[in-house]
Amino acid sequence: MTLALNASNLVLLTGAGSSFCARNPKDDAKQAPGMRDLWDAVVVAATQAPIDAIAAKVPNTKAIAEAKNIEKFLTHCKMYLELFGADKANEVSDFITLAEKTIAARVDFVSEVTDLAAHQAIIRKIARRGIRKPRVRIFTTNYNLCFEYAAQGLRFTVIDGFSHSIPQVYDRSHFVHDIVRRDGGKDSPDYIENVFHLHKLHGSIDWRRKESELLRSRDDRDGTPALIYPRDSKYQEAFESPYLDMMSAFQTAIREPDTALIVSGFGFNDDHISKPIMAAVEANMTLRIVVCDMAFLASTELGKSRPHPFCRKPCTRERESVFCQT
Known part of the structure; x- marks a missing residue:
């Protein structure tokens, strides 16, 4: 793991599992959702009757509904809509719209009171690199704002493709920008510390598409949410x-x-993420991959025997990593 952290280029890829490390107070009903939680939220919003009606109308969805697989259910609904059009499938179209709105609201669970110790631990560990090395790049499939709030709490700077003007507008050229300190009469750039790049592969709850522009906003009046919702068309x-x-x-x-x-x-x-990884494994002989547990451990806790929320027994092994790998 030490060799990985010292690599010239360091990349972190996180998925839905990493969100379970973010915890709200116990009295807060909103916690990080799993796929089953998203299904339950959609059922509450749409009620069971329309879902049963769609399952009876759309081929092969009855078993999917019984399995409570929201991704597959939305995939079949979307295919049915593409085949017959919104005019002949109003009920399906309305359900998709409601389901997407419900999912966006359900994954919006992060706030100032959310415990983001795990995310802050990994940011501290990987984003504090020598200025001679490239900035760390974090790629996530999550819509939530875990990394943004974690960085804010640590006073780290995030480069995420959006401008620093108001309103914040996305432009991919912003990813090649960096932040330097101009103090005194120095001629050479003095790069500031604690900066990382954040790429949200499936969109973010604070992205809104307005005509040809992508804005940072959480207000639907500023445009439509820019998210890749759970279905097979993600590719x-x-x-x-x-x-x-x-x-x-x-x-x-x-x-x-x-x-x-x-x-x-x-x-x-x-597949649109895992296949490029496998291709890179074959093509890049210097690529090192570390697959680890979704629960990040602070470096001060390494090697200690302590119960862990995702372990069935206390962790007793000495660990080089900042992660729990049990």
Whole structure:
């Protein structure tokens, strides 16, 4: 793990699993959702009757509904809508709209009171690098704002493709910008510390698409949410802007010489992400991959015997890593 952290290029990929490390107070009903939680939220919003009606109308969805698989259910609904059009499938179209709105609201669980100790631990560990090395790149499939709030609490700076003007507008050229300190009469750039790049592969709850622009906003009056919702068409949707920019950056990053890719909370189920990783493994002989537990441990806790929320017994092993790998 030490060799990975010292690589010239350091990349972190996180998926839905890493969100379970973010905890709200116990009296807060909103916690990080799993796929089953998203299904339950949609059922509450839509009620069971419309779902049963769609399951009876759309082929092969009855068993999917019984399995409470929201991703597969939305996939079949979307295919049915594409085949018959919104005019002949109003009920399905309305359900998709309501389901997407419900999912966006359910994943919006992070606030100032959320415990983001795990995310802060990994940011502190990997984003404090020598200024001679490239900035760390974090890629996540999550819509939530865990990394943004964690960085804010640590006073780290996030470069995420958005401008620093108001309103904040996305432009992929912003990813090649950096932040320097101009103090006194120095001629050479003095790069500031504690900066990392954040790429959100499936969009973010604070992205709104307004005509040809992508804005940072959480107000639906500023445009429509820019998210890749859970369904099998994620592969095709990921190759539209701005997701194409994020995927291109990911593929480029893992093909750079002397690169370490840390994967946490990602199940390798998304082909548009896992296949580029496998291709990079074959093409980049200097690529190192570390697949670890979704629960990040602070460096001060390493080697201690302590119960862990995702372990069935106390962790007693000495660990080089900042992660729990049980």
